[in-house]
Amino acid sequence: MRGSLRYIIALLIAGFSFITYWCKREENEITGETQHIDMTVDQEIALGLQAAPEMAAQYGGLHSDQQATAKVKEIGQRLVEQTKAGTSPYKFDFHLLADEKTLNAFALPGGQIFITAGLLSKLQTEGQLAGVLGHEIGHVIARHSAEQLAKAKLTQGLSSAAGIATYDPDRPASATGAVAAAAIAKLMTLKYGRDDELESDNWAVRFTAQAGYDPRAMIGVMEILGAGREGGGGVEFFQTHPNPENRIARLQTAIEQEFPEGVPSGLIK
Template sequence: MKLGGRALKLVLGVAIVAFGVIRYCGSQEENPYTGRTQAISLSTEEEIAIGLQNAPIMAEQHGGLYPDQRLQDQVDAVGKKLVDNTIAQETPYTYEFHLLSDPNTVNAFALPGGQIFITYALYKRLNSEDQLAGILGHEIGHVVGRHSAERIAQSELANTVATGAQVGADAGMLASQLGQTILLKNGRGDELESDDLGVKFMLEAGYDPEALIEVMQILKEAGGGQRIPEFQSSHPDPDNRIEKIRAAITKYRN
C-alpha cells in the first residue's frame, strides 16, 4: 500500500525520533567517580579540549582575569587543596581556577575538563576561605559529575525529538518546549548533585561545609529577592538547596 504524503512524513518523523532515542540510550555509561549512570556524548579528551578552547572566550566575556595576583593565588591554593584531598585528583582532568575581573556579575561556573571560574563580583562578597571552598568545591563537582557532557547529550536528544516532531506532525514548537523542560529539570539535578559533592569535598579537605549554606544566603541576597519561579529556572531555589545541603552535611559527617 502506498503511503500518502502526510503518512510518509509521520513515518519519517517517528524514525528520526527513534534514532535519537536509540543513540541516547546507547551512550549510557556509569560515572566511575559518582557511580551514577548517565548519557555521555563526549570523551574525556573532548571535554578537556572544549574547556581549553573556550576558557579564553569566557574570560574575555567577563572583562579578562582579575589583575591582583595575590587574590588569584588564594583562589589557586583553595582549589588545589580541594583537588588534592578528594576524588577529583583521580580524574583525568587538569583543574585550573580563574578569578575574573567582572565586578557586576555574581557568578561562578565550570567548563568541561576542569576549567573553573569565579567572578570578582562574587569573590568580594565572601567573608571566609571556607565560603570560597564551598563555591570551588561545587564547581569541581560539576566537572567530576561530567554535567556539561551529559547536558550536551540531552540537548542532542531534545533537538532530534524536535526535528522528528516537526517533520512528522508539524509540532516542532511543542517538542522543543518539552525538550527545554527536560533540560531545565536535569539542570537543577546537576546543581543539587554538585552541592552534595561540594559538601563531601569540603569535609575531605578540612573545610567547614556550613559555609556553603552561607554562600546560598549570599546568592539569595545578590538576587535582590526577585527570583523567578523555580520551575522556570535551571537552578533550584536557594532555600531548597539549603535544605539539601543540610542533609548532605549530616550524611557525610556520620
C-alpha cells in the first residue's frame, strides 16, 4: 500500500510538471518561434539586473580599464542599434570583467552581457569582438535563459517524481535512483544549452553583418578558443558550449546560407 501511494504521488508530480511546462507557451516577437516560457520580459530584466553584481564578483569585478570598457560598450551598442535587437524590449548593457586569465563571455536574461579581459585580450580584431557580443545578444533576444529556467523546472519536477517512485525507506540503496534521475536531468539541460549556442551563432552571423562587421570573424573566435583549450588555459567557454570544430562547420554553413552570393566586401574584419 505504501509503495502504491508513492507511485501515485510521483505520477501527480510528473503530470503537474508536464502540464505546467506545456501550457506556458508564447511566441517570441523577434525570432517568431513559439517557446515554453515561465516569466515575463520585465521579470527577465529584473532577474538579470539582480544577478549582475554577483556574477561580476565571481570574475574579480569590473575591469578598471575605462578605454577598453568603452570599446566593448561601443561595439555592443552598435550591434543593438543596427539590428533587430534594437526593437526588443530588453535593456542591453555591456561589461568588461577584470578576470585576465579566464576566457569566457555570457549573457544574463534581460540584456546584461559580459566578456572577460582574458578573452578580450585574445581577440585580434573588432569583428571578432562584435561576433562574441553578437552571439550573446542572440541569447537574450532568443530568450534562452527563460527557456532554460522553464526546462529546469520541468526536469526538476520529473527528477523529484522519479526519486519518490524509486525510493524505498526499507532499502536505502534505492536512493541512488534519485541521484541517477538528477544526473539525467542535468544532461538534458546541457543538451538544450548546446542547441542554444548553435542558434546564437546564427544570430551572430546576421547581427555582425548588419552592423557592418565581417561575419567570418566569428570563425577566428572559434579558432582562438580552440587553441586556448589545447593549451590548457582557463577556457570556461567549453563547459557548456559545443566543441569549436563543430561550430566552425556550422558557422560556415550559416554564412553561406545568409550570403549565397558571397560575403559583401568592405565589412570590418
